Amino acid sequence: MYIVTAKEMYDLDRYAMDEIGLDGRLLMENAGRAVADQIESELSLSDGILVLIGKGNNGGDGFVIARTLLQRGYDVTAVQMVPSSKIEGDAAYHRKLLLSMGYSFVQYDGQESLEKLCDQNSIIVDAMLGIGVKGEIRSPYREAIQTVNASPTHTISVDLPSGVPADEGVEVNQAVKADRTVVIQYPKLSAYFQYTATFYGEWKTVDIGLPAPSQHKRSFYGKAQVQSTFPTRNSFSHKGKHGKGLVIGGASTMPGSVGLTSRAALRGGAGLLTLATVPSVIQALASSTLEATYISLQDLNGYILDVKGLDLSYDGIAIGMGMGRHEEAVQVLQKVLQKASCPVVIDADGLYALEKDTSILDDRDGPSILTPHPGEMAHLLGVSIPELLSKPFAYTRSFAEKHHVFIVLKGAFTIITNPEGEQWVTDTGNPGLAKGGSGDALSGILLAYIMQDQTIGDALCNGTWIHGYTAELLTAERHSEHDLLANDIIEGLAQTYRTLSL
Ligand SMILES: NC(=O)C1=CN([C@@H]2O[C@H](COP(=O)(O)OP(=O)(O)OC[C@H]3O[C@@H](n4cnc5c(N)ncnc54)[C@H](O)[C@@H]3O)[C@@H](O)[C@H]2O)[C@@H](O)CC1
Ligand SMILES: [K+]
Incomplete structure (x- = not known):
C-alpha cells in the first residue's frame, strides 16, 4: 500500500483525469460511495447522520455521501459550511445533483445550532477539509472543529480528520479527533506520523479507481x-x-x-x-x-x-x-x-x-x-x-x-x-x-x-x-x-x- 503526500495525491488525480481520461466527477462519486459503504456497515436505519460539508473537494465527497445515504433511506442532515456561491467545480456538480434528486441541506449558522445537531445525531461525518488544508484553521471550521470535538457523538472523517495536514513538517493547530477515518485510495504521510496519527482514530482505505503511482517512493509493509x-x-x-x-x-x-x-x-x-x-x-x-x-x-x-x-x-x-x-x-x-x-x-x-x-x-x-x-x-x-x-x-x-x-x-x-x-x-x-x-x-x-x-x-x-x-x-x-x-x-x-x- 502506497503512502502519499498531498502533492503526490494531486499529481495522481491530475494524471488520472488528463492522461487516462477519468472524469473528476466520477472519482468524486466513487469516493463518496465508497465512504458511504464503509459508514453504512456501522449504521442501523434509525441512526441520525450529520454530514458536515466544506468548501473544497472533501466537501464534494460529503455531498455524494449525503445523497447516497439519503437514497438508501437513512435519516441524513447535511450541513453546508460555506455559502453556496463559494462551492465550485466537481463539488458544485455533486451539490446540484443532491438538490436535483429532491434532497436538501441546511446552511451552517453558528456553533450553537451545530452543537444541537451534533447531539441529536448518532454519527458525524466530517467532510470539511481534506488534503487541501493550509495554515491556521479559519472560521467557520475553527468553531466547527471545536464543536465536533466537544461532542460525544461518534465521528467518522473523510480522507483525513479535518485540520490534519497530509504531509509531515506541518504543525497541527486544530483538528477533528476522529473515532474513525475512511482514507481515500492511499494513506497520507500524516497517518504514520507520531504527532498526527492519533487524530485519525482507526482508519481504513477505500479504492476509488485511481492508478498506482508511477514510481515507488513510500509504502506500508505488512x-x-x-x-x-x-x-x-x-x-x-x-x-x-x-x-x-x-x-x-x-x-x-x-x-x-x-x-x-x-x-x-x-x-x-x-x-x-x-x-x-x-x-x-x-x-x-x-x-x-x-x-x-x-x-x-x-x-x-x-x-x-x-x-x-x-x-x-x-x-x-x-x-x-x-x-x-x-x-x-x-x-x-x-x-x-x-x-x-x-x-x-x-x-x-x-x-x-x-x-x-x-x-x-x-x-x-x-x-x-x-x-x-x-x-x-x-x-x-x-x-x-x-x-x-x-x-x-x-x-x-x-x-x-x-x-x-x-x-x-x-x-x-x-x-x-x-x-x-x-x-x-x-x-x-x-x-x-x-x-x-x-x-x-x-x-x-x-x-x-x-x-x-x-x-x-x-x-x-x-x-x-x-x-x-x-x-x-x-x-x-x-x-x-x-x-x-x-x-x-x-x-x-x-x-x-x-x-x-x-
Ligand atoms: N484524487 C484526488 O485528489 C481526489 C480528492 N478527493 C477529495 O478532495 C480532497 C481534496 O480537495 P481540495 O483540494 O479541494 O481540498 P480540501 O477539500 O481540503 O479543501 C481546500 C479548501 O479548504 C479551504 N481551506 C484550506 N485551508 C484552510 C484553513 N486553514 N482554514 C479554512 N479553510 C481552509 C480553502 O478554501 C481551500 O480551497 C481530498 O482530501 C479528497 O477528500 C476526492 O473527491 C476524489 C479524488
Ligand atoms: K475531512
Missing part, C-alpha cells in the same frame, strides 16, 4: 509483504547457505547486549554465528550461548582496543552493541567499515562512534545499515529530536541518499529507507519493546535476515515487522507490556514463525 518475501529453507539447506554472521561489540560491564544480538541472530536463522569481543564477555556468555563461536579481541580496561588481525570475510556483520563510548571505538568502527565488504549493521555505540565522522560511510564497498532510535538519528543529523520527529521521512531519506546507506529509524512506526531514498513503514510492536535490550535483539534478527535469500530492503522490513509482531503475540498471551523482555522476544520468534507458517 503481514502480506512478510509472507510473500520471507525466504524458505528447503530440505537441502546447509548451515553455510544461511549465512556466516559476525557480531562485534560488548565490554566487561555490558556483556548482555552482544549476547542478546548473537542469540537473536541464531534464533533468527543465521547458519553460523561468531562473536568477537573482549575476554571477560566470552567468559560471561560462553556457557549460555552455546551455538556461537568466539573470537577474543584485545582489550583495554574492559573495552575493545583493536580489531587488528580480525578476519572480516563474513556474509554479514553487526557492530556496536554494548561496545562502549571509549575513544578507540571510533577506530574499531572505521577499520571494520573500511575492510569489510559484506553488509554491516551499525547499532547503539557504533552509531555514537559514527557521529564523530559520518564520511567513513561514503566510500564503503558493501552496504551499511544504520538502526537508530530517534535520539541517535537526531545526533547523526545534528538536529533536535523534536525537529527530526517533525519530518522523520524527509530527514532519514536525505541522510540515506547522501551517505548511500540503509536506515531503520525505530519507533511506533518504524521507517525503513534504502540508499535510493525509497521508504517503507512497519507498525507492529507495542510499548513492551521500550526496554533496554530490545534494540540489541532487533540487530541480531536483522543480521540473520540480511544473510538470507532476500533483498536487504525486504530483510530489514521483515526483521522489524517480525520483531514487533512477536511482542504483540507475546503480550496477547503469556506476557504483559510491563514484564516483556528482549530475551522473551528472542524465545518468542519460534511462536511467530509457527503462527505465520514461515
Whole structure:
C-alpha cells in the first residue's frame, strides 16, 4: 500500500483525469460511495447522520455521501459550511445533483445550532477539509472543529480528520479527533506520523479507481509483504547457505547486549554465528550461548582496543552493541567499515562512534545499515529530536541518499529507507519493546535476515515487522507490556514463525 503526500495525491488525480481520461466527477462519486459503504456497515436505519460539508473537494465527497445515504433511506442532515456561491467545480456538480434528486441541506449558522445537531445525531461525518488544508484553521471550521470535538457523538472523517495536514513538517493547530477515518485510495504521510496519527482514530482505505503511482517512493509493509518475501529453507539447506554472521561489540560491564544480538541472530536463522569481543564477555556468555563461536579481541580496561588481525570475510556483520563510548571505538568502527565488504549493521555505540565522522560511510564497498532510535538519528543529523520527529521521512531519506546507506529509524512506526531514498513503514510492536535490550535483539534478527535469500530492503522490513509482531503475540498471551523482555522476544520468534507458517 502506497503512502502519499498531498502533492503526490494531486499529481495522481491530475494524471488520472488528463492522461487516462477519468472524469473528476466520477472519482468524486466513487469516493463518496465508497465512504458511504464503509459508514453504512456501522449504521442501523434509525441512526441520525450529520454530514458536515466544506468548501473544497472533501466537501464534494460529503455531498455524494449525503445523497447516497439519503437514497438508501437513512435519516441524513447535511450541513453546508460555506455559502453556496463559494462551492465550485466537481463539488458544485455533486451539490446540484443532491438538490436535483429532491434532497436538501441546511446552511451552517453558528456553533450553537451545530452543537444541537451534533447531539441529536448518532454519527458525524466530517467532510470539511481534506488534503487541501493550509495554515491556521479559519472560521467557520475553527468553531466547527471545536464543536465536533466537544461532542460525544461518534465521528467518522473523510480522507483525513479535518485540520490534519497530509504531509509531515506541518504543525497541527486544530483538528477533528476522529473515532474513525475512511482514507481515500492511499494513506497520507500524516497517518504514520507520531504527532498526527492519533487524530485519525482507526482508519481504513477505500479504492476509488485511481492508478498506482508511477514510481515507488513510500509504502506500508505488512503481514502480506512478510509472507510473500520471507525466504524458505528447503530440505537441502546447509548451515553455510544461511549465512556466516559476525557480531562485534560488548565490554566487561555490558556483556548482555552482544549476547542478546548473537542469540537473536541464531534464533533468527543465521547458519553460523561468531562473536568477537573482549575476554571477560566470552567468559560471561560462553556457557549460555552455546551455538556461537568466539573470537577474543584485545582489550583495554574492559573495552575493545583493536580489531587488528580480525578476519572480516563474513556474509554479514553487526557492530556496536554494548561496545562502549571509549575513544578507540571510533577506530574499531572505521577499520571494520573500511575492510569489510559484506553488509554491516551499525547499532547503539557504533552509531555514537559514527557521529564523530559520518564520511567513513561514503566510500564503503558493501552496504551499511544504520538502526537508530530517534535520539541517535537526531545526533547523526545534528538536529533536535523534536525537529527530526517533525519530518522523520524527509530527514532519514536525505541522510540515506547522501551517505548511500540503509536506515531503520525505530519507533511506533518504524521507517525503513534504502540508499535510493525509497521508504517503507512497519507498525507492529507495542510499548513492551521500550526496554533496554530490545534494540540489541532487533540487530541480531536483522543480521540473520540480511544473510538470507532476500533483498536487504525486504530483510530489514521483515526483521522489524517480525520483531514487533512477536511482542504483540507475546503480550496477547503469556506476557504483559510491563514484564516483556528482549530475551522473551528472542524465545518468542519460534511462536511467530509457527503462527505465520514461515
Ligand atoms: N484524487 C484526488 O485528489 C481526489 C480528492 N478527493 C477529495 O478532495 C480532497 C481534496 O480537495 P481540495 O483540494 O479541494 O481540498 P480540501 O477539500 O481540503 O479543501 C481546500 C479548501 O479548504 C479551504 N481551506 C484550506 N485551508 C484552510 C484553513 N486553514 N482554514 C479554512 N479553510 C481552509 C480553502 O478554501 C481551500 O480551497 C481530498 O482530501 C479528497 O477528500 C476526492 O473527491 C476524489 C479524488
Ligand atoms: K475531512
